[in-house]
Amino acid sequence: MNSNVKLPVDIRIGVIGGGQLGKMLIEASRPWNIQYSVLENDLNCPAAALANHVILGGLKDAESIQKLAAECDVLTYEIEHINSRVLMELEESGKTVIPSARTLQIIQDKGLQKHFYQKHAIPTADFVICDNPAGLAEAVKSFGGDKVVVKQRMGGYDGKGVDIVTKSDIQTGLFQSPGPCVVEYFHENITEYSVIVAADQFGNVVTYPLIEMYFNPQSNLVEFLFSPAETTPDLEAECRNVAMHAVRELKSPGLFAVELFVTQSAEVLVNEIAPRPHNSGHHTIEGSYTSQFEQLNRILLGLPLGNTEMIQPSAMINLVGGEGQTGAYKLKYAEKLLSEPGVYVHLYNKSEIRPQRKMGHITVMAETLQELLDKAGKIRDWAVFE
Amino acid sequence: MNSNVKLPVDIRIGVIGGGQLGKMLIEASRPWNIQYSVLENDLNCPAAALANHVILGGLKDAESIQKLAAECDVLTYEIEHINSRVLMELEESGKTVIPSARTLQIIQDKGLQKHFYQKHAIPTADFVICDNPAGLAEAVKSFGGDKVVVKQRMGGYDGKGVDIVTKSDIQTGLFQSPGPCVVEYFHENITEYSVIVAADQFGNVVTYPLIEMYFNPQSNLVEFLFSPAETTPDLEAECRNVAMHAVRELKSPGLFAVELFVTQSAEVLVNEIAPRPHNSGHHTIEGSYTSQFEQLNRILLGLPLGNTEMIQPSAMINLVGGEGQTGAYKLKYAEKLLSEPGVYVHLYNKSEIRPQRKMGHITVMAETLQELLDKAGKIRDWAVFE
Secondary structure (H helix, E strand, O other): OOOOOOOOOOOEEEEEOOOHHHHHHHHHHHHHOOEEEEEEOOOOOOOOOOOOEEEEOOOOOHHHHHHHHHHOOEEEEOOOOOOHHHHHHHHHOOOEEOOOHHHHHHHHOHHHHHHHHHHOOOOOOOEEEEOOHHHHHHHHHHOOOOEEEEEEOOOOEOOEOEEEEEHHHHHOOOOOOOOOEEEEEOOOOOEEEEEEEEEOOOOOEEEOOOEEEEEOOOOOOEEEEEEOOOOOHHHHHHHHHHHHHHHHHHOOOEEEEEEEEEOOOOOEEEEEEEOOOOHHHOOHHHHEOOOHHHHHHHHHHOOOOOOOOEOOOEEEEEEEOOOOOOEOOOEOOHHHHHHOOOEEEEEOOOOOEOOOOEEEEEEEEOOOHHHHHHHHHHHHOOOOEO | OOOOOOOOOOOEEEEEOOOHHHHHHHHHHHHHOOEEEEEEOOOOOOOOOOOOEEEEOOOOOHHHHHHHHHHOOEEEEOOOOOOHHHHHHHHHOOOEEOOOHHHHHHHHOHHHHHHHHHHOOOOOOOEEEEOOHHHHHHHHHHOOOOEEEEEEOOOOEOOEOEEEEEHHHHHOOOOOOOOOEEEEEOOOOOEEEEEEEEEOOOOOEEEOOOEEEEEOOOOOOEEEEEEOOOOOHHHHHHHHHHHHHHHHHHOOOEEEEEEEEEOOOOOEEEEEEEOOOOHHHOOHHHHEOOOHHHHHHHHHHOOOOOOOOEOOOEEEEEEEOOOOOOEOOOEOOHHHHHHOOOEEEEEOOOOOEOOOOEEEEEEEEOOOHHHHHHHHHHHHOOOOEO
16 A cells, blocks of 8 residues: 655644654654644743643643643654543544554553563563552562663553562562562673664565664663674674564554664564654764654655665664753753764753753764764763753 | 764744745754744744644734844844845844844845955956936946846845836936836846855755746746756856855855856856745755755754755756636646656645745756756656636
8 A cells, every 4th residue: 555645744743742753753754844733731832942732731630631632643652651542532533643552551560561572573682560569579480690780561651660670579578679670580691782664654664774872771771773783794683683673563554763782692582662762863963864753754745755774874862861860951061073974963942950860962973884873972972961 | 173063953933934945944943843933924824724823914014023132042034125224223232133234134135145246356247336217228238238237236036026128218218217126237148057055054055957047938947957967067167166156255143045047158146135935946855865945944953054066957847826717726737747757846835826825846956967957857848826
């Protein structure tokens, strides 16, 4: 099947959530003049200044989501912690929701997500589900190794709700889970990758080149990533195949980030899937022929998918609030950054800085991967606020 | 001298004119969240949906321009046919106007422009100024060749106000000039080029790679352009030097397009200068590390100039209204265009199509110039509305 949508198009898009992902989604739509409504509980949110209309309301509030749906042709979301039940009702009543409400429900619950992987032969770390936190000590007995990963089933975000814990801390009661959780086998010395996957409304699915990540060990936030990854064509192909397979099985259009672990024995495992543009895909704004945000616009509008190839090797550095930073903020080395060729500064228009808060990001482009890594390494030191 | 402006920056920019150039200027500022006010006499103008504030008023109306100035830190304009006297008054009272009011006054009057070239040894076609249209027959006597170019001193735009006329039509009275004009020697078989030149607030001036143009012989609109040009490094260097020299002599910050003629004897002549982003620079949005619109944002904000190199060879095709087309419109081959790798569609959000009206443009990128020209030639046929 194919698109027969024509530009200019008279489709209004509603986004649940008005953060930086919503902001960049609207930015990418501007050459096509798409009408955007945003639901957020803060009129100073990043997407507000760009949206054509902002509905003030909670992201879990059914009435607010219905209000958004009533004025839009297509609904999407830029955060998982929203009311998926009302999305399902809206779908039943004929509204287009992308990705589907069922997809969101699977992804919202890390227990359901793991069952989904198992059911569809999507490789993932071994796990047990522990719905009664008191039974955690018993549950970890079956795992080899000293440590396990404990993931809260609901509500995790940006590394929050995920703990790497020793089995002895669990058995002595030093670590206690606050709620139902998934316990996973802990793979030592894994490499983390991400694949952005785009699925259109007609069943076509494409992947972006593999993205390699560097995480800050303290904050567990992505600090630095680059693409193409420094790996073999075989591993690149396997990662992209696994990611594409996982998204195909969701049977929903959308723009997804599939986070992968590659173990020391070169096993590719799906860690989790985000059903939205992702921090690990921000370099595509400048580095790819079609950015993840333009791609999601194409998907939402029923247009054909864009080319996912890279124009040049690219890196992305997050601009996050430093320790003790609050209130007003300025980039300390704005002039240095803007004087460097192939460097792009994105600020998210947040009213105040906070420690670890994502305030923006920097894209770095270079003609070769080696040049890119050298440049990104230098520029990382300038990615600070004063 | 250098910039010490830091991001985020608290500078509000005012733009006189709300057309597509203003729209794309604001689009380019969105990653930095710059506040924009626009003056235009139509609330449905292309820039209105993106501006933070629209002031409804005439572009020649002193009071409206003063109102815009009162709420902004820096003023610029995206069209030449505005009130330059009030800009001069605002400058005198301490407001920053970029490019300067004096620059605009020189450029508004093709007679002054020619005197400026002559005074600063900027090569240009031989000319006489004919302020009394009745004396035109006498004025053309001194020119060699059969034809001359007659340019109205004031008000020309997009090829309007410029006529290529035979001397006999003038001498028999078949052609009459409606007002004071410049008569120029007509060079046969010239090649047309453009150079985008950026001058910051600290005296630094840089040029973009040479742009080669293909004009539609009927409408005299640019229909197709590409960069880098198909020429020798020597001619490229000479064109960029001439353009840089011309802009340096204006002694004003700003983003300029210098339109050049290269004669059959390889003489480089300045045709005219536009003191704003230009149709011939639209390919820089995707094709250059720093687009002409981001570059003007940098200049207006007092930030350092960005890298003007190209990422890949790029072409630009205008999307203009066809003969007899009025009212509502759709791109006839939107799906084909969006399925082609390295092709970008920009629509200007104009409410109605009209014959020859600029409705949008298409950027085409390719890894080599030959691939680019083949691709642009094919895509040009799809650049039509239904």
